[in-house]
Amino acid sequence: MSPRVAVIMGSTSDWETMEHCVETLKTLDISYEVRVLSAHRTPDALESYVEDVEARGAQVFVAAAGGAAHLAGVVASKTLRPVLGIPMGTQLGGLDSLLSTVQMPAGIPVGTLAIGRAGAVNAALLAAAVLALEDSEVAGRLQAFRDGQAQKI
Numbered sequence: 716m717s718p719r720v721a722v723i724m725g726s727t728s729d730w731e732t733m734e735h736c737v738e739t740l741k742t743l744d745i746s747y748e749v750r751v752l753s754a755h756r757t758p759d760a761l762e763s764y765v766e767d768v769e770a771r772g773a774q775v776f777v778a779a780a781g782g783a784a785h786l787a788g789v790v791a792s793k794t795l796r797p798v799l800g801i802p803m804g805t806q807l808g809g810l811d812s813l814l815s816t817v818q819m820p821a822g823i824p825v826g827t828l829a830i831g832r833a834g835a836v837n838a839a840l841l842a843a844a845v846l847a848l849e850d851s852e853v854a855g856r857l858q859a860f861r862d863g864q865a866q867k868i
């Protein structure tokens with residue numbers, strides 16, 4: 716099955732947070748692919764991957780990075796698909812990553828979520844909402860997720 720959501724993180728050290736994104740995509744039965752690629756350590760591989768996974772059907776990108784976090788912005792520069800950025804809380808409580816991800820200059824947007832686990836979960840839910848615009852089955856599963864959440868409170 717081709718991945719509808721491409722999840723990219725800058726380091727394996729981001730996985731502890733990003734597994735919450737993947738778990739949420741699994742809960743919603745949305746196909747995904749995960750890669751560790753860095754805007755500064757593997758820039759050529761990152762560019763190739765964005766092109767390749769988009770050609771294979773990815774509709775939404777999720778990009779997570781910490782520190783001087785330019786990963787989401789670089790991904791966004793290479794695709795017209797929506798890019799959701801998640802700041803990792805590795806240093807300075809994640810404020811460095813938050814500002815690096817959210818403060819994109821006008822012209823290349825990154826939809827930035829909260830720092831850490833909340834952002835990871837919400838990126839999956841927001842990706843689902845994008846897909847749900849043209850997929851009523853995903854919309855139904857997203858509604859069921861919301862209903863279940865309301866029951867649990």
Ligand code: RP5
Nearest residue numbers: 725726728780781782803805
């Ligand atoms: C970023 O630097 C990664 O996204 C990670 O959040 C941070 C630290 O990476 P490691 O030094 O743990 O590989 O590029």
